[in-house]
Amino acid sequence: MIKGVPQPAFYIFKCQQSAPPGMPKPSCVSQNNPESAELFQHLAQSLMMKGIIGTVSPIQTGCLNRCQQGPVMLVEPGHTMYVGLTKEKIDRIIDEHIIGGNVVKEYVIADEMWGEPVSPSEMAR
Numbered sequence: 001m002i003k004g005v006p007q008p009a010f011y012i013f014k015c016q017q018s019a020p021p022g023m024p025k026p027s028c029v030s031q032n033n034p035e036s037a038e039l040f041q042h043l044a045q046s047l048m049m050k051g052i053i054g055t056v057s058p059i060q061t062g063c064l065n066r067c068q069q070g071p072v073m074l075v076e077p078g079h080t081m082y083v084g085l086t087k088e089k090i091d092r093i094i095d096e097h098i099i100g101g102n103v104v105k106e107y108v109i110a111d112e113m114w115g116e117p118v119s120p121s122e123m124a125r
């Protein structure tokens with residue numbers, strides 16, 4: 001077997017979208033929630049401190065279309081969408097899901113907001 005550079009075990013896509021001040025639409029990084037601006041840094045630092053940054057890639061991303069539930073992040077593989085994040089919640093997700101292998105169900109988006117995906121082959125014209 002060829003041994004190459006290993007793939008990451010997980011990608012964690014953290015929504016970093018911020019709405020301009022005065023904009024009524026909620027966003028994952030918001031002036032109304034000062035902690036929200038620190039969550040990505042916290043995620044990356046925690047992964048580093050636990051020594052797993054080499055196999056878990058934190059990615060800053062734009063809007064994931066679940067703004068009402070922000071701050072949100074998506075864990076792949078698994079399509080797990082975590083909502084209403086705080087630093088404490090991120091730490092628990094790293095310990096229990098990323099290291100421990102058990103999804104933290106209390107922090108996962110409600111089923112009615114995260115239905116089964118529609119196959120592109122059904123949608124394509």
Ligand code: FES
Pocket residue numbers: 015016017018026027028029062063064065066067068070072
């Ligand atoms: S702003 Fe984060 S999901 Fe839309």
